[in-house]
Amino acid sequence: xxxxxxxxxxxxxxxxxxxxxxxxxxxxxxxxxxxxxxxxxxxxxxxxxxxxxxxxxxxxxxxxxxxxxxxxxxxxxxxxxxxxxxxxxxxxxxxxxxxxxxxxxxxxxxxxxxxxxxxxxxxxxxxxxxxxxxxxxxxxxxxxxxxxxxxxxxxxxxxxxxxxxxxxxxxxxxxxxxxxxxxxxxxxxxxxxxxxxxxxxxxxxxxxxxxxxxxxxxxxxxxxxxxxxxxxxxxxxxxxxxxxxxxxxxxxxxxxxxxxxxxxxxxxxxxxxxxxxxxxxxxxxxxxxxxxxxxxxxxxxxxxxxxxxxxxxxxxxxxxxxxxxxxxxxxxxxxxxxxxxxxxxxxxxxxxxxxxxxxxxxxxxxxxxxxxxxxxxxxxxxxxxxxxxx
Ligand SMILES: *Cc1c(COP(=O)(O)O)cnc(C)c1O
Numbered sequence: 001x002x003x004x005x006x007x008x009x010x011x012x013x014x015x016x017x018x019x020x021x022x023x024x025x026x027x028x029x030x031x032x033x034x035x036x037x038x039x040x041x042x043x044x045x046x047x048x049x050x051x052x053x054x055x056x057x058x059x060x061x062x063x064x065x066x067x068x069x070x071x072x073x074x075x076x077x078x079x080x081x082x083x084x085x086x087x088x089x090x091x092x093x094x095x096x097x098x099x100x101x102x103x104x105x106x107x108x109x110x111x112x113x114x115x116x117x118x119x120x121x122x123x124x125x126x127x128x129x130x131x132x133x134x135x136x137x138x139x140x141x142x143x144x145x146x147x148x149x150x151x152x153x154x155x156x157x158x159x160x161x162x163x164x165x166x167x168x169x170x171x172x173x174x175x176x177x178x179x180x181x182x183x184x185x186x187x188x189x190x191x192x193x194x195x196x197x198x199x200x201x202x203x204x205x206x207x208x209x210x211x212x213x214x215x216x217x218x219x220x221x222x223x224x225x226x227x228x229x230x231x232x233x234x235x236x237x238x239x240x241x242x243x244x245x246x247x248x249x250x251x252x253x254x255x256x257x258x259x260x261x262x263x264x265x266x267x268x269x270x271x272x273x274x275x276x277x278x279x280x281x282x283x284x285x286x287x288x289x290x291x292x293x294x295x296x297x298x299x300x301x302x303x304x305x306x307x308x309x310x311x312x313x314x315x316x317x318x319x320x321x322x323x324x325x326x327x328x329x330x331x332x333x334x335x336x337x338x339x340x341x342x343x344x345x346x347x348x349x350x351x352x353x354x355x356x357x358x359x360x361x362x363x364x365x366x367x368x369x370x371x372x373x374x375x376x377x378x379x380x381x382x383x384x385x386x387x388x389x390x
């Protein structure tokens with residue numbers, strides 16, 4: 001048979017995340033590549049889900065999601081940000097943020113439409129824009145002298161043209177850890193309003209904020225609620241990345257568009273998990289705060305180890321990733337270092353360059369995940385120090 005994969009997806013082979021996890025397994029390296037916690041989420045959340053399954057919540061929930069969860073999500077948004085969404089037509093439950101993002105792009109981007117994205121970018125964005133037949137217009141995030149990544153508003157404006165349909169905004173940002181400020185978001189909002197663009201916001205790290213950083217939803221800015229599809233999910237917030245329970249929030253016409261596509265992708269998401277999450281959104285706030293504080297300490301712990309090993313550490317304000325520059329170690333290419341590291345040091349990371357359209361922008365950067373137990377982070381740091389600094 002000829003190549004069975006459609007032409008527009010041929011650039012997407014095995015992801016480097018899978019390659020690095022496989023390398024870690026083969027070499028017995030500590031895997032700080034793929035980002036998933038090595039401890040469980042809050043016990044009551046897990047017990048509630050198990051109880052719901054035992055109690056027989058095992059058939060299709062409504063396509064848009066269980067009303068209990070849609071109501072809880074809307075109430076939480078209203079309370080924290082003053083953003084009002086009608087649970088009946090403006091909140092829609094998806095199989096993780098991934099499905100919400102995919103359905104949003106497939107529902108609104110015509111073949112040939114352009115989508116502006118900040119790079120480095122979460123890997124699913126590039127693939128789903130290709131799947132829709134859209135064209136990516138990347139805007140680089142670069143670290144300033146303080147190590148914080150941000151964009152140049154002139155480069156954002158230069159990326160927008162007559163075919164631009166959408167801007168994708170991920171804050172807190174994976175992999176750089178940047179939490180966009182209100183002023184930065186206002187630059188993006190102004191461009192969206194002037195060019196009548198749809199904003200797709202990925203807010204899955206909305207609770208993982210350090211040093212008092214504040215999460216501002218783009219939809220909260222003037223003129224933005226009516227044009228924004230906001231996506232979030234439970235995986236990062238509650239350390240349950242396997243649960244794949246997320247949501248899309250927006251004005252009814254946009255949410256209807258997403259629903260039209262998503263009903264044929266997954267139709268609905270796991271109902272028992274939805275009921276458990278509906279309670280945890282308010283019931284586990286204290287746990288989420290504790291988790292955030294623990295992650296801030298883990299950031300410091302791993303950053304200090306990377307620094308001692310000789311990496312150029314670019315300190316994140318949120319998420320559970322830290323970016324590191326490999327050039328101080330005498331390397332030019334993060335991919336080369338990431339492929340060697342499991343063998344030479346017994347630690348796996350991911351090369352950030354695979355998250356860029358313009359590879360040169362991120363050639364020298366690698367990403368480490370710090371959502372791991374302290375002893376694992378200390379072990380990894382010790383291995384890196386021994387490999388490079390002694
Ligand atoms: C993990 C992650 C997702 C995927 O979320 P799910 O709810 O697991 O589908 C989406 N966006 C970013 C930036 C992520 O890091």
